[in-house]
Amino acid sequence: MPYVMVQIPNTPTPGSVPTSADVARLAGVSRATVSYVLNNTSAVRISEPTRRRVHEAAKELGYVPHAAARSLRAGHSRIVLMPSPAIPVGPLHSRFLSELQWAVSRLDYTVVQYGTLGLSGDDAARAWAELRPVAVLVPDTGTGPEAVAILKRAGARAVVTLGPETVEGAHALLMDQDEVGRAAGAHLLARGRRRIGVVVPEEPGLEGFSRPRLGGVRRALDGSGATVAPLPLAYTEESAARLAADWPAHGLDAVFTYNDEYAMLLMRALQDEGVRIPEDTALIGADDLMLGRLLRPRLSTVHIDLPSGRTIAELVDRAVRDPAGPPEIREVLGAAVVPRDST
């Protein structure tokens, strides 16, 4: 007796999430009309009374459209995926990322920061691809051409990498940390320093930044006869004290500290050991944080110029609109020394 099981069609099952069909029933119109009204479809004219009834029904039920259903139907989403960086990221970088996120949202994309855990490379890319993002903004390294292909194949119209190197098939915002080291090295050289230490953080995950910064110093000093000594340093007072304790043995007259935070750490340890800055050892940081201005002597630093979020958001938008266009490769990291009193 199947006929007794036929559901009464105008009972908007209570306790359940309301759908556009529920709205339609309550307003006494078709689902199509509901869709037209709620999306302000301009191709179709709906009478004012009908509009009102639909709006009222939607409000009464607390109707909220189902994004997944909508994008399934549409065949594409407006999701811009920003996998959150796996590495501990400094204040400068994290400010940059949130500004970027904000700017992309302004362009009417849905920014989704997706924490991909453990999975690496292509597995991560596959996980991202499941969301069918229209664009992916990859802040990390470790993303190869294969991953880009996976994303493209899943319908991503643009993949943009933010990092030190370009990846085949993706747009690139090149942030060449090398430049930071180069600027610091050149500055110290100009100040007459010849035996230059470079702090290399021991914290895992920072190699992507620290190695090129070290390399940059080397490059700046190339042919000058000046020497470079890498100085492993953990972000703890003990580690800094240890390094400072046999500072004289290193025979260094200058040190580039990776960034301002390590600079503060090392400056304190050196001063506690009686090392005079800048007389005995010149010291320069990077990132131009406020804290550098508050140190005594005031900290020389490398100011890093990152593009505005808006600029990048526009690049993403352009890439999405014209997926066939050539990959845009842009050098976006400017490094300029801010000389203060520590060098």
Add this chain to the structure above:
Amino acid sequence: MPYVMVQIPNTPTPGSVPTSADVARLAGVSRATVSYVLNNTSAVRISEPTRRRVHEAAKELGYVPHAAARSLRAGHSRIVLMPSPAIPVGPLHSRFLSELQWAVSRLDYTVVQYGTLGLSGDDAARAWAELRPVAVLVPDTGTGPEAVAILKRAGARAVVTLGPETVEGAHALLMDQDEVGRAAGAHLLARGRRRIGVVVPEEPGLEGFSRPRLGGVRRALDGSGATVAPLPLAYTEESAARLAADWPAHGLDAVFTYNDEYAMLLMRALQDEGVRIPEDTALIGADDLMLGRLLRPRLSTVHIDLPSGRTIAELVDRAVRDPAGPPEIREVLGAAVVPRDST
């Protein structure tokens, strides 16, 4: 002549995103079988050769399932939504948030950080609801009972607020900033200080933290006869210099600086003016950042004890599994003074 338009069924349209139907065609099986194989459905036994054919076809096509379609069919998602805080968030809080994000991912949820822009209160809630998250972790204030109702109605099985107050219908991780001020105030009082300044950052968006911290100091001093003076301060050297310049006029013998960063700013300005710390003025910060240990005198601070991400992730998971359970209200912010040399 409709029959000439019938599509040849085994042409996996190239250039388009492969679907499970494409995989099925290539493997010579039905879509059902593909689903069984790729999801390892245990209720159904598929022969080994068939499994292999399906897997190979999927790999060859670069097939990635469509998350939206899947959750539409399933009727629910595993999305845990974490609206990113609209306010500029300090290093302590941001570390906490990313640890939390990580822990929730471990439990096999898809953590989505969603930047909701401008929209406030119920509008934001509606935007979040479109994603049909299984749970929402709201870090900001400004979310009322209405917003919670909207999310629940859209199928969210748990809404958890992280903030100073509980919201009807939502679980709450109470982070009572009041406690931070109270601890600082009590400490200064115990140190014999009687005229206590409290730095109130002028940066917008911080009121939610600064007001209760100020209130906490007031509460600690209540009935002691000690006085409290709010000190507006912007995070700039100029602002700090201005405040320090007429420091004697304030006649304060202690100051609670909101957090360690403002502490560093003000300490420097005061020292530049010749104010002796702690002799003339005791100074205490909050957050127990590394930089406090590097200041001279070493900075006394209020250490803030936040729960581990794992703890909270488990709370979320429990709430999702038992949506009918009573809202869990948990006081999670521990504040303890770390006395060092500045007080």
Add this chain to the structure above:
DNA sequence: TTGAAAGCGCTACCAA
């Protein structure tokens, strides 16, 4: 062991 088919919620085409 496998396949056919219904249907999740939505939009857009076509007809009325």
Add this chain to the structure above:
DNA sequence: TTGGTAGCGCTTTCAA
């Protein structure tokens, strides 16, 4: 101006 309806990609019940 409005309604009927197909179909986006997927899973799952039922039948074979």
